[in-house]
Amino acid sequence: xKKKDPSLKSIPANVLRDMYYMIVKxxxxxxxxxxxxPEQEMRCPIHLSIGQEAVAVGxxxxxxxxxxxxxxxRCHAHxxxxxxxxxxxxxxxxxxKTGCAGGVGGSMHLAAPEVGFMGASSIVAGTIPIAxxxxxxxxMQGSDxxxxxxxxxxxxxxxxxxxxxxxxxxxxLPVIFVCENNLYATHSHLLAxxxxxxxxxxxxxxxxxxxxxxxxxxxxxxxxxxxAVDRCxxxxxxxxxxxKTYRWREHVGPYYDYDLGYRSKEELEKWxxxxxxxxxxxxxLENGILSRKDVSTIAKEVGxxxxxxxxxAKESPFPDEAELLKxxx
Amino acid sequence: MGKDKKPKEREIxxxxxxxxxxxxxxxxxxxxxxxxIGVDDPKGIFGTTLEAYKKFGKKRVFDTxxxxxxxxxxxxxxxxxxxRPVMVHARNDFMYYCxxxxxxxxxxxxxxxxxxxxxPITVRAIVGRGxxxxxxxxxxxxxxxxxxxxxxxxxPSTPYxxxxxxxxxxxxxxxxxxxxxxxxxDYAGPVPEGPYTLPIGKGAVVRMGKDATVAAxxxxxWDAIKAAVALKEEGGIxxxxxxxxxxxxxxxxxxxxSVKKTGRLVVADTGWKSYGxxxxxxxxxxxxxxxxLKAPIQRVALPDISAPTSVTxxxxxxxxxxxxxxxxxxxxxxxxxxxxxxxxxxxxxxTVYEREFSSLAQEKEFLGPF
Ligand SMILES: Cc1ncc(C[n+]2csc(CCOP(=O)(O)OP(=O)(O)O)c2C)c(N)n1
Ligand SMILES: [Mg+2]
Numbered sequence: 001x002k003k004k005d006p007s008l009k010s011i012p013a014n015v016l017r018d019m020y021y022m023i024v025k026x027x028x029x030x031x032x033x034x035x036x037x038p039e040q041e042m043r044c045p046i047h048l049s050i051g052q053e054a055v056a057v058g059x060x061x062x063x064x065x066x067x068x069x070x071x072x073x074r075c076h077a078h079x080x081x082x083x084x085x086x087x088x089x090x091x092x093x094x095x096x097k098t099g100c101a102g103g104v105g106g107s108m109h110l111a112a113p114e115v116g117f118m119g120a121s122s123i124v125a126g127t128i129p130i131a132x133x134x135x136x137x138x139x140m141q142g143s144d145x146x147x148x149x150x151x152x153x154x155x156x157x158x159x160x161x162x163x164x165x166x167x168x169x170x171x172x173l174p175v176i177f178v179c180e181n182n183l184y185a186t187h188s189h190l191l192a193x194x195x196x197x198x199x200x201x202x203x204x205x206x207x208x209x210x211x212x213x214x215x216x217x218x219x220x221x222x223x224x225x226x227x228a229v230d231r232c233x234x235x236x237x238x239x240x241x242x243x244k245t246y247r248w249r250e251h252v253g254p255y256y257d258y259d260l261g262y263r264s265k266e267e268l269e270k271w272x273x274x275x276x277x278x279x280x281x282x283x284x285l286e287n288g289i290l291s292r293k294d295v296s297t298i299a300k301e302v303g304x305x306x307x308x309x310x311x312x313a314k315e316s317p318f319p320d321e322a323e324l325l326k327x328x329x
Numbered sequence: 330m331g332k333d334k335k336p337k338e339r340e341i342x343x344x345x346x347x348x349x350x351x352x353x354x355x356x357x358x359x360x361x362x363x364x365x366i367g368v369d370d371p372k373g374i375f376g377t378t379l380e381a382y383k384k385f386g387k388k389r390v391f392d393t394x395x396x397x398x399x400x401x402x403x404x405x406x407x408x409x410x411x412x413r414p415v416m417v418h419a420r421n422d423f424m425y426y427c428x429x430x431x432x433x434x435x436x437x438x439x440x441x442x443x444x445x446x447x448x449p450i451t452v453r454a455i456v457g458r459g460x461x462x463x464x465x466x467x468x469x470x471x472x473x474x475x476x477x478x479x480x481x482x483x484x485p486s487t488p489y490x491x492x493x494x495x496x497x498x499x500x501x502x503x504x505x506x507x508x509x510x511x512x513x514x515d516y517a518g519p520v521p522e523g524p525y526t527l528p529i530g531k532g533a534v535v536r537m538g539k540d541a542t543v544a545a546x547x548x549x550x551w552d553a554i555k556a557a558v559a560l561k562e563e564g565g566i567x568x569x570x571x572x573x574x575x576x577x578x579x580x581x582x583x584x585x586x587s588v589k590k591t592g593r594l595v596v597a598d599t600g601w602k603s604y605g606x607x608x609x610x611x612x613x614x615x616x617x618x619x620x621x622l623k624a625p626i627q628r629v630a631l632p633d634i635s636a637p638t639s640v641t642x643x644x645x646x647x648x649x650x651x652x653x654x655x656x657x658x659x660x661x662x663x664x665x666x667x668x669x670x671x672x673x674x675x676x677x678x679x680t681v682y683e684r685e686f687s688s689l690a691q692e693k694e695f696l697g698p699f
Pocket of ligand 2: 152153154180182183186
């Protein structure tokens with residue numbers, strides 16, 4: 001196998017292929033859910049990650065099953081990338097008993113603790129300190145596990161982000177803060193909320209190193225996350241990764257929203273031209289890691305798995321009314 | 330408002346009444362301003378801040394970072410320095426972040442310094458219910474804030490009261506937690522065109538009756554009215570419905586007088602039953618009107634769990650008119666049937682009710698948008 005691109009040298013071919021499979025799977029999930037949502041059978045607010053998938057894939061490819069991951073309202077990609085089961089995700093969106101949270105959580109509250117995906121909160125910045133807490137536990141238990149929390153660009157506006165950087169740095173905790181900077185919080189541009197667009201530097205005064213990477217370049221994210229994970233495993237403390245990316249669809253829901261006027265169609269098209277899936281696919285094809293045939297085989301397989309997941313979700317039973325009072329102290 | 334003419338009224342929706350209250354408050358007092366996440370965006374908090382933004386611009390209607398606690402502190406400071414901030418939260422749930430500034434600071438500043446200063450802030454917060462809003466986007470936190478001395482807690486149920494009470498909140502000198510219910514936003518009703526205020530702490534009897542009192546707030550008032558209509562048609566049970574309008578201060582006199590007349594009380598709340606507003610109101614009546622009670626007090630409120638997302642669970646989680654009907658039946662029916670726990674009974678009562686009163690049960694389902 002020929003590997004022309006130097007950035008590919010250090011990454012085993014099976015990892016490269018697995019990441020491709022995963023990013024295609026996550027894209028497919030987003031697009032199929034967007035198609036199905038108007039049927040109004042998924043009765044919960046859904047925040048799609050279409051356009052941002054590379055971040056989840058590039059980071060999670062560096063993690064072990066026993067590492068911890070947390071997320072926010074926009075959590076499908078992180079759940080899948082950490083190894084959460086597709087059909088249990090889809091069933092959760094349909095509010096079914098077979099969903100990953102038994103239909104209680106919905107789209108914003110996925111969890112798969114069996115693979116280290118410890119939960120998603122729809123409260124902005126909610127899981128940032130919690131991820132740090134798991135890192136504290138790992139240190140106390142003498143384990144070299146790493147914790148990761150994914151959040152949006154608005155989360156850095158909450159006080160807890162800064163308080164967490166402070167304590168994580170103070171105790172050199174193995175926690176990686178991954179910010180998916182998609183330029184907007186709902187309809188509000190980053191520069192309407194923050195004086196400058198430099199999230200990766202926000203750790204400096206807390207002595208938390210940060211990098212800014214192209215959030216649509218899977219390999220760049222993979223490399224940045226690799227360094228961060230290695231640092232954490234060596235006990236060298238927390239790390240902040242800012243990934244500059246873009247959400248293609250509306251903040252919540254399945255449609256495009258440039259007609260609202262808060263962002264332009266040109267801006268969207270500029271980002272769509274830099275599709276994270278196509279960029280990565282092109283690199284793999286050019287370097288002979290994948291063939292055209294592989295690409296179509298994977299597309300077909302992923303499509304079938306998605307349909308199977310949808311069928312599973314639709315055919316699954318709803319939770320029993322009697323289960324309402326379950327899991328209460 | 331013209332001095333000699335009768336104030337003009339027309340039907341507008343709840344959200345439009347909020348919008349109007351904003352605009353008129355800002356016209357009257359240049360120190361009133363609105364801030365919050367998304368107040369100036371294309372959707373303008375379900376339309377409620379759009380008009381004010383159009384009229385007064387970015388200087389008086391502005392977006393904030395997602396930093397609820399700090400921005401609440403900022404509002405308190407601005408209020409201490411003479412401004413009248415209105416803060417808006419698209420959900421009650423986000424106010425947990427600002428519990429410190431609201432409860433340790435806004436609530437305390439007037440009393441802790443012997444009345445030297447006031448903090449005239451109004452904090453609007455919406456209850457999101459339905460369409461799988463789930464645990465963290467649907468909470469109804471009025472009881473929490475009512476527990477803390479120093480805050481007023483207002484929960485209007487109609488376009489008329491939401492406008493008058495919002496204007497009163499903005500005009501008044503105390504901090505006000507102003508809880509709105511998303512499901513009320515499209516409800517229409519008569520509202521005077523010009524500015525007016527309603528007294529905070531005064532409820533209203535919205536339907537007269539002699540057999541039982543249902544004291545309700547916010548969205549639960551509508552359920553109570555539906556229940557009252559059904560009970561009357563069904564078996565001639567005359568229910569008096571009270572719209573409390575605010576929980577803090579609470580219109581104790583109105584509740585006590587009604588209970589003294591009817592001898593029976595059901596409290597309907599949009600929050601949790603345990604330690605909730607319904608518990609406080611029941612305690613009040615037990616303390617001050619016990620001898621008038623002909624039957625145990627009943628409460629219709631949320632069961633002691635967080636909101637589930639799945640549609641089947643959401644349906645049984647939220648109590649409604651059917652549950653109020655069954656609660657009233659339990660205390661009005663003679664012969665003293667053994668009462669079953671409200672939650673269990675409501676499940677069976679629902680099917681009976683749906684058959685008997687299908688027209689009332691046909692309320693349009695809430696499908697967003699959120
Ligand atoms: C504490 C809190 N405040 C407000 C909200 C409402 N809200 C939901 S998503 C969102 C924007 C989040 O933006 P960002 O962090 O950039 O994530 P993105 O949606 O872009 O992925 C806001 C303000 C919330 N969920 N939690
Ligand atoms: Mg964002």
